[in-house]
Amino acid sequence: MDPVINIASTLTDRVSTNLRNSFTDMTPEKFIRIVIIAGGYLLLRQYLIKMGGRAQMRAHEEEEARSEEEAKAKMSANELRGKVDIPEDTDDEDDATAEASGPEWGQMARRRQRVMLKRLLDAEEQRLQENQEELEDKDIEEFLIKT
Known part of the structure; x- marks a missing residue:
């Protein structure tokens, strides 16, 4: 149990010493530099996020286009069935043509x-x-x- 207590006490001593020294060694120039860096980050952060979002969207669209092209290239004859426009031969009321999306139906x-x-x-x-x-x-x- 002693090693755990020693590590905890060493850690708290080092953190408090380093934190105290950081503020005592702070000169006005260092303070202004930190304020400028933090303020610049806060001002530019929203624009950086938007720019990253656009780049990610562009990459996603390119990947989607590539995958669609690959899917079209790998299309089999069975997948093409029913996608050809054939004029429908109706007997009484419908003169409009419809795209076939599945197996062809008979007239009856x-x-x-x-x-x-x-x-x-x-x-x-x-x-x-x-x-x-x-x-x-x-x-x-x-x-x-x-x-």
């Missing part, structure tokens, strides 16, 4: 999908209409006199 599958979407939209409209009627009934019921 597209028709089934349109029919299903129409049914879902009709069901949603029906539900909204019923809700609207219920709200109107509640408004009218509010004004009726109950006897």
